[in-house]
Amino acid sequence: MRTKITELFGIEHPIIQGGMHYVGFAELAGAVSEAGGLGIITALTQKTPQKLSDEIKKCRQITQKPIGVNLTFLPVVEKPDYQGYVQAIIDGGVKIVETAGNNPAKWVPLLKDNGIKVIHKCTTVRHALKAQSIGVDALSIDGFECGGHPGEDDIPNMILLPKAAEELEVPFVASGGMNDARSLVASLAMGADGMNMGTRFMVTREAPIHNNVKQAIINANETDTRLVMRPLRNTERVLNNKAVEKLLEKEKALGSEISFNDIADEVSGVYPKIMLEGMMDAGVWSCGMVAGLIHDQPTVKELIDRIMLDAEILIRKKLSSMLSN
Numbered sequence: 300m301r302t303k304i305t306e307l308f309g310i311e312h313p314i315i316q317g318g319m320h321y322v323g324f325a326e327l328a329g330a331v332s333e334a335g336g337l338g339i340i341t342a343l344t345q346k347t348p349q350k351l352s353d354e355i356k357k358c359r360q361i362t363q364k365p366i367g368v369n370l371t372f373l374p375v376v377e378k379p380d381y382q383g384y385v386q387a388i389i390d391g392g393v394k395i396v397e398t399a400g401n402n403p404a405k406w407v408p409l410l411k412d413n414g415i416k417v418i419h420k421c422t423t424v425r426h427a428l429k430a431q432s433i434g435v436d437a438l439s440i441d442g443f444e445c446g447g448h449p450g451e452d453d454i455p456n457m458i459l460l461p462k463a464a465e466e467l468e469v470p471f472v473a474s475g476g477m478n479d480a481r482s483l484v485a486s487l488a489m490g491a492d493g494m495n496m497g498t499r500f501m502v503t504r505e506a507p508i509h510n511n512v513k514q515a516i517i518n519a520n521e522t523d524t525r526l527v528m529r530p531l532r533n534t535e536r537v538l539n540n541k542a543v544e545k546l547l548e549k550e551k552a553l554g555s556e557i558s559f560n561d562i563a564d565e566v567s568g569v570y571p572k573i574m575l576e577g578m579m580d581a582g583v584w585s586c587g588m589v590a591g592l593i594h595d596q597p598t599v600k601e602l603i604d605r606i607m608l609d610a611e612i613l614i615r616k617k618l619s620s621m622l623s624n
């Protein structure tokens with residue numbers, strides 16, 4: 300399949316694996332790129348720029364095809380060494396960066412001067428237009444159903460994607476709730492040039508996370524996610540567990556008085572315990588509503604091949620057969 304996104308990034312299939320904290324390691328990103336999609340290493344999971352350089356090298360041993368690195372700008376306790384991470388990306392020869400969180404304006408010129416294409420992930424058309432105006436090459440439009448940070452406007456993809464298509468000039472991919480060929484074909488119909496998946500890629504053989512996490516997603520229903528940190532305007536969609544219930548009780552009790560310190564036990568430094576050690580109640584972790592549609596654990600290649608084959612059948616046979624002559 301050829302779309303503006305496959306052309307822009309030099310990839311075979313219009314499928315991107317979004318940056319994911321403690322999931323987007325070399326093994327997953329390498330497998331996605333090797334299967335013809337775009338795999339993305341999550342920079343901030345690597346504690347130092349040197350460690351990011353090592354991870355990029357490790358990924359290069361898995362694939363020679365294009366890979367990307369995610370740079371997330373979110374409120375965090377200690378400000379990361381962004382300059383160092385950007386240098387590691389440039390020195391590592393990575394030609395695609397996914398930015399997310401705050402406005403990436405400070406870093407776009409440096410990235411572009413080094414021949415790096417920037418895809419910015421955001422949750423509103425307003426932010427997408429802003430990112431387009433500062434020169435990003437593409438956007439990843441993350442609907443309200445997404446795992447992670449859906450923003451504060453709560454616009455689901457059935458509205459967000461056609462609206463983005465009406466207003467944007469640069470190509471964009473649909474993100475949030477994407478799972479299979481149906482998601483891809485629907486995204487293309489709504490004006491996107493591909494799709495970005497997070498939660499779905501967690502449940503693949505190559506995702507280097509604990510099996511408890513994968514099993515929790517397989518067991519989950521579409522009604523099992525919760526929104527946390529809404530009062531802090533840092534909303535995150537997570538899979539419900541004991542830590543989430545505790546955090547929500549604190550939000551209810553403290554109301555608008557709540558601060559980050561009040562919930563540090565549930566949110567701070569919990570990812571390694573959950574993703575690597577499989578301690579499922581150790582804290583809150585991002586997960587999309589799409590968990591309700593995930594029932595198996597294929598290899599990345601099986602997943603991507605299945606999506607592309609089913610998309611072709613859907614477009615050529617099912618949809619066109621509905622047309623009367």
Ligand SMILES: Cc1cc2nc3c(=O)[nH]c(=O)nc-3n(C[C@H](O)[C@H](O)[C@H](O)COP(=O)(O)O)c2cc1C
Nearest residue numbers: 317318319320399445446447475476497498585587
């Ligand atoms: C466990 C997990 C961790 C994530 N961490 C990040 C992150 O560090 N930076 C980022 O930009 N997005 C992050 N995301 C969001 C994904 O890149 C992607 O936008 C989102 O998962 C899409 O929604 P979906 O899960 O419904 O596919 C994360 C998502 C998950 C599920």
